[in-house]
Amino acid sequence: EKMICRVLLLISLISCVSGTFEVKVTQTSYQAEENHNITLEWVFTTKPDSSSTSLIIFCDMFTDHNVSVLYLLREGVEVPESQDEQFAGRVQCDKDALREGRIRLHVSRLRTNDSGWYKCKMKTNDGLSSDRCRLNVTAAVDQPKPQEPTVRPQPETQGRIGLYVGLTAAGLAVCAGLCFAFRRRFTKCSDKT
Numbered sequence: 001e002k003m004i005c006r007v008l009l010l011i012s013l014i015s016c017v018s019g020t021f022e023v024k025v026t027q028t029s030y031q032a033e034e035n036h037n038i039t040l041e042w043v044f045t046t047k048p049d050s051s052s053t054s055l056i057i058f059c060d061m062f063t064d065h066n067v068s069v070l071y072l073l074r075e076g077v078e079v080p081e082s083q084d085e086q087f088a089g090r091v092q093c094d095k096d097a098l099r100e101g102r103i104r105l106h107v108s109r110l111r112t113n114d115s116g117w118y119k120c121k122m123k124t125n126d127g128l129s130s131d132r133c134r135l136n137v138t139a140a141v142d143q144p145k146p147q148e149p150t151v152r153p154q155p156e157t158q159g160r161i162g163l164y165v166g167l168t169a170a171g172l173a174v175c176a177g178l179c180f181a182f183r184r185r186f187t188k189c190s191d192k193t
Contacts, residue, residue, distance in 0.1 A: 042131060071091050115135060
């Protein structure tokens with residue numbers, strides 16, 4: 001913590017050289033879904049003879065309630081132990097991009113609590129500058145289940161109605177025939193006695 005305080009104090013005490021050095025975000029707002037990865041990027045003015053040993057990059061994330069250290073590079077050397085536990089093992093800096101005047105931080109396995117403002121402060125022999133961007137991480141949406149076809153009951157057709165009427169008529173005819181046969185047989189039996 002002492003080291004972080006010293007770096008912050010150093011950055012805040014150094015005055016900017018107006019117009020000679022500037023850091024700017026390439027995008028002011030980012031939108032992502034949790035468990036995905038994102039690359040936050042800032043550009044800065046650089047001189048061909050700039051040395052990375054005089055370079056300090058301090059990036060942090062802040063919300064209304066919290067400030068977390070995202071990344072620290074001091075005199076060309078990364079300081080991972082200064083990184084907040086929330087970002088441990090999830091942030092990588094593209095060192096090749098630094099030579100091109102870009103700060104590119106890759107944040108992996110995003111979480112919803114990664115939402116907030118991201119500020120990158122940079123100090124070189126040419127001055128001090130910073131800029132910020134906003135990241136909003138939304139909860140992962142469950143994968144939609146494939147829709148099963150809706151089975152609708154078939155409307156009663158005339159063919160089915162005809163079948164039911166036919167079966168009913170046949171059943172009644174059989175019943176009537178049986179009744180007639182029993183009656184006839186019953187009346188024959190009674191005539192013999």
